Amino acid sequence: MSGIIGGAGSKSGVIGETELDYETGTWTPAIVGSQGSAGTWSNAGQEGDYIKIGKIVYFSMYAYVTNAGSYSGTAQINGLPYACTGFGNQVACSTSAYPFNVTTNVGATILGGQSFVRFSKGAYNETNYQWSEVVNGHSTSVAGCYHLA
């Protein structure tokens, strides 16, 4: 299969017999807690990019928390550019840096219907990282790919 997809921005093109939408852009990641309120919360360095081809989007992000504020609950990254599809889908993402003071690998998932990334730990990634575990100033980088709603 071969074909042409146009340059930057929103394009459509044809690969073989299939017409595809193509779009690139930015999003604004916010590392927050799932509960509570922002209060004095702040994060910095936010960069988020995405590439959408058809119903699939690849995203990447960087940010770090500078003030944990008044959030509580689970730690998550809000602001994904598109909602994830499905009910039980738990899309695995790749973390190269995370806002916790740990030496083990940190899992990151997107739940179906949601537009945030959640951090997890445990042998089966069954336990969510809590906002109380977030460390100010720790760089956070996550990338992944998911199916659009």
Place this chain on the structure above:
Amino acid sequence: MKLDKIEVVTDYKHLQIREITDTGKYHRRVIECDKTLADDEHQEIKDKAEELWTDEVKASWATFQAEQEAQRSNT
């Protein structure tokens, strides 16, 4: 940023927003029906939320999330 497009996705009427930045790039975000819209939100988005985010939709979304959390805790 200039509002470019509002897409309504999922049974829960998520508003998928595309805006155009000052540098001409696309910027995207998603707003779910349990979110509080900012005072300075685009009026068109406020109107769409008012139209679509009924109590029934909000209740369905809350139920969906609760079931999703329960399912995840069983994994």
